[in-house]
Amino acid sequence: MRNKNRFLSKVAVLSVSLVLTSAGSINGALPLIQSGLKISNTEMELLSTAPALSVVVFVLLSAFFAEKIGIKRTISIGLLLVGVAGGAPLILKNYPIILASRFLLGAGFGLINSLAVSIINMLFDDEVETKATMQGFRGAAENVGNAVLTILAGLLLAANWHMSFAIYLIAFPILAVFWIFVPDVSMTDGTDHKSGEAAEQIHIPAMIWVLAGFALLLVMMMTGLSVRFSSMAVAIKGPNFNASNILAAMPIIGIITGSFFGLLNKWTGRGCLYIGIGLLILANLLVGFSGDNFTMLLVGYVISGIPGSLVFPFIYNSLNLYVSKKSMAFATSLILIGCNLGGFLSPFGMNLAQTLSGSSALGAPFPVFTVLLLGIALVFYLQDRSISKKAAVSSSPVNK
Structure with a gap:
C-alpha cells in the first residue's frame, strides 16, 4: 500500500468494522420500546433480528455495486445508510416505519460487510504479514465496536429509548475519515494471482x-x-x-x-x-x-x-x-x-x-x-x- 497517510489509512479501513456487529447493541432498550409502542414480544424481537435478513441480500449485491461504482463508494453508501437508517428511530414513533429503518440498517451492514474484508486484501496484497495483521485487527474492531456501542446504548437509555439509537450516528465521522484517508481500489488493481482470461470472469472454486x-x-x-x-x-x-x-x-x-x-x-x-x-x-x-x-x-x-x-x-x-x-x-x-x-x-x-x-x-x-x-x-x-x-x-x- 503506497500512501503518505499510511497509518491514518489503516485506522480508517479498520474503523468501518466498528459498526458491523451493532444490530443487537440496542437490545437493552427493547423492553422500553415494547411498552412505549405497545407492541408484542414477536414485534419487539423483530427489531433486533430484522437487520440480519437484509444483510444476507445486500452482502450478495455488494459485489455487484463494487464492480459498477467501486469499493470505496459502495462502503461509503453503506456507512451513510447505517447513520441515517440506524439513527432514524431517534425521531420516529411509528413501529412499521421503525421496522423499515432497521431493514435499511441491515442493507447498510450488507454493503459494507464483505468489502471491509476485501479492501484489506486488495490494499495490502503485496504485504503478506501486514495483511494478516490487519485482518486480525479488523475482527478485533468488530468486538470493540460491539462492546463500546452496547455500553453507550445502555447509558443513553437513561434519557429515553429513542436516545439508544444515537449510537448509529458514529457512522458519519467514520464515513468522513474513510472517504478522506482511504484510497480507492479497483476490483482488478495490481498483480493478480490468476492470469489470462480466467481473471476476467468471476470464478468461485x-x-x-x-x-x-x-x-x-x-x-x-x-x-x-x-x-x-x-x-x-x-x-x-x-x-x-x-x-x-x-x-x-x-x-x-x-x-x-x-x-x-x-x-x-x-x-x-x-x-x-x-x-x-x-x-x-x-x-x-x-x-x-x-x-x-x-x-x-x-x-x-x-x-x-x-x-x-x-x-x-x-x-x-x-x-x-x-x-x-x-x-x-x-x-x-x-x-x-x-x-x-x-x-x-x-x-x-x-x-x-x-x-x-x-x-x-x-x-x-x-x-x-x-x-x-x-x-x-x-x-x-x-x-x-x-x-x-x-x-x-x-x-x-x-x-x-
Missing part, C-alpha cells in the same frame, strides 16, 4: 463453498454455546442468577485474540485453523460435560470466545489463494452469508444435535458438535496432506 459451509457450521456452534450458556448457568446457580455481565465481557476475549492473530499466523501459518478448531472442540467438551459444575461451564464458555478470532481472520486472509481479485468480493460475500445463515440456523442445529444425542440435558448437543468438529479437522488435514504431496511431486527432479 469448490474450496470457497467448502469454507462457506465451514463458516456456517462454526457460527452455528458458537451461537449455540452463547445462547445455551445462560440457561445452563441459571440451571446450576438458580433462577436469580444474572449472566449478563459474563456475556458482556466476552467481546474482550475476541479483541485480545484478534490483536494477536497476525503474530500467531506468522508463527504457525495454517496452524491457526487447527488451533481454533481444537479450542472449539475443548469448549464443546467442557460445556457438554459440565453437568452441575459451574466452573467447568464457565471455563468452556470463555474458551469458546477464542476460536472465531483465529479461524475467521485466517479464512479471509487465505481467500486470495483461491480466487482472483475480480472474484474476491463475491467469495467474501459467500463466507459472510454462511456466517449469517449459521446464526439463523443455530436453534435448528441445536435441536437436531439434541435429538441425535438422545438426551434432554441442556449440554447434550455439544458432544455431538465435538464429533462434527473432529470430522471437519480430519477433512482439512487430509486436504493439506494431499496438497503437500502434490507440491513435493511437482518440485522433484524427475518433474523438472
Whole structure:
C-alpha cells in the first residue's frame, strides 16, 4: 500500500468494522420500546433480528455495486445508510416505519460487510504479514465496536429509548475519515494471482463453498454455546442468577485474540485453523460435560470466545489463494452469508444435535458438535496432506 497517510489509512479501513456487529447493541432498550409502542414480544424481537435478513441480500449485491461504482463508494453508501437508517428511530414513533429503518440498517451492514474484508486484501496484497495483521485487527474492531456501542446504548437509555439509537450516528465521522484517508481500489488493481482470461470472469472454486459451509457450521456452534450458556448457568446457580455481565465481557476475549492473530499466523501459518478448531472442540467438551459444575461451564464458555478470532481472520486472509481479485468480493460475500445463515440456523442445529444425542440435558448437543468438529479437522488435514504431496511431486527432479 503506497500512501503518505499510511497509518491514518489503516485506522480508517479498520474503523468501518466498528459498526458491523451493532444490530443487537440496542437490545437493552427493547423492553422500553415494547411498552412505549405497545407492541408484542414477536414485534419487539423483530427489531433486533430484522437487520440480519437484509444483510444476507445486500452482502450478495455488494459485489455487484463494487464492480459498477467501486469499493470505496459502495462502503461509503453503506456507512451513510447505517447513520441515517440506524439513527432514524431517534425521531420516529411509528413501529412499521421503525421496522423499515432497521431493514435499511441491515442493507447498510450488507454493503459494507464483505468489502471491509476485501479492501484489506486488495490494499495490502503485496504485504503478506501486514495483511494478516490487519485482518486480525479488523475482527478485533468488530468486538470493540460491539462492546463500546452496547455500553453507550445502555447509558443513553437513561434519557429515553429513542436516545439508544444515537449510537448509529458514529457512522458519519467514520464515513468522513474513510472517504478522506482511504484510497480507492479497483476490483482488478495490481498483480493478480490468476492470469489470462480466467481473471476476467468471476470464478468461485469448490474450496470457497467448502469454507462457506465451514463458516456456517462454526457460527452455528458458537451461537449455540452463547445462547445455551445462560440457561445452563441459571440451571446450576438458580433462577436469580444474572449472566449478563459474563456475556458482556466476552467481546474482550475476541479483541485480545484478534490483536494477536497476525503474530500467531506468522508463527504457525495454517496452524491457526487447527488451533481454533481444537479450542472449539475443548469448549464443546467442557460445556457438554459440565453437568452441575459451574466452573467447568464457565471455563468452556470463555474458551469458546477464542476460536472465531483465529479461524475467521485466517479464512479471509487465505481467500486470495483461491480466487482472483475480480472474484474476491463475491467469495467474501459467500463466507459472510454462511456466517449469517449459521446464526439463523443455530436453534435448528441445536435441536437436531439434541435429538441425535438422545438426551434432554441442556449440554447434550455439544458432544455431538465435538464429533462434527473432529470430522471437519480430519477433512482439512487430509486436504493439506494431499496438497503437500502434490507440491513435493511437482518440485522433484524427475518433474523438472
